[in-house]
Amino acid sequence: MKKFSQYGLILLVGGFFLYFVFRDTHWNELFEKMSGANFNWLAIGVFISLLSHWIRAYRATLLYEAMHYKINTTNSFYAVLIGYMMNYIIPRAGEVSRCAALSKTDSMPVEKSLGSVVTERIVDMALLLLILGSIFLLKFDLLSSFINDTLANNANASATQTLNWKYLVLICIGIGSVILFIFRKKLTNSKIYLKLLGLIQGFRDGLLSIRHVKNPLLFVLLSILIWLGYILMMYFCLFALESTASLGFIDCLVVFAIGTIGVVLPAPGAGAGTYHFFVMQSLLLFGVAKEDGIAYATLVHGLQMIVLLIIGAIASLLVMAQQKQKSNEQA
16 A cells, blocks of 8 residues: 555656656647757767666676676666666656566575675766766856755745644654564564565675775776766757757756756656756757757657666576576476
């Protein structure tokens, strides 16, 4: 029920932004703009994004190796592609699907690979914040005006409600602590506790795997290349439309910074709706018409979605074929 409500909220957020973006859209005009795009530039952008995904897969093998699991880059790449595919189908399901794929091809415990995924996310978030901070300094006036104009809606709860929630949380924590203390001996000997302890230890091993990476400088370099690839993907795609072709690399950094907000926000289809809204808003800052901004965002998001769904499905079939082969060999 909890997961159902979470998915419902995510669908609601995405649906709201999709409605807001496309509510006044003249569809014939939008399709005309998109069909007139230079798909050679879009193909270059998609190729760069796929190269970034391959680098991500290779970087992951460094973490797996630190945990004494020798996994080739090809299988890691399959897992990454499956993860991205699943994010388009079920929000936030990519990480678990990626780890499940590795457990099938290389018998790597899910909890360990999941811990390494968290490590990757921490490193990526640190780099992303560094990139966004640099972009904010370069275009401080432009971005600060965008934040003031677009993100000024603060729906703050009343002080009394906040206090009530704080007290309720504190009471629940207190009651839970007393129950755990009373039944601590029974709990520590239970099968559920031992299973949970094993999962936590595996998760911790994955999370701390970065400390044992043989080549930390290579890991950092690969992390930088991943994000550079994402930025270059957006940059080359700008040349696909006449209305965005005149934008420079620094302008692209602003679009990337604001568009990242749409990717981070929970929405179905890996940012469907939210990505379109924030990219469209960012392009308005450079005089790009709303319709052209929507066309650019739809092309970039839609093309990536189609490509990742197709090659993610192919990767899934290849993983299943490997699993079947392993089963036959063991039989």
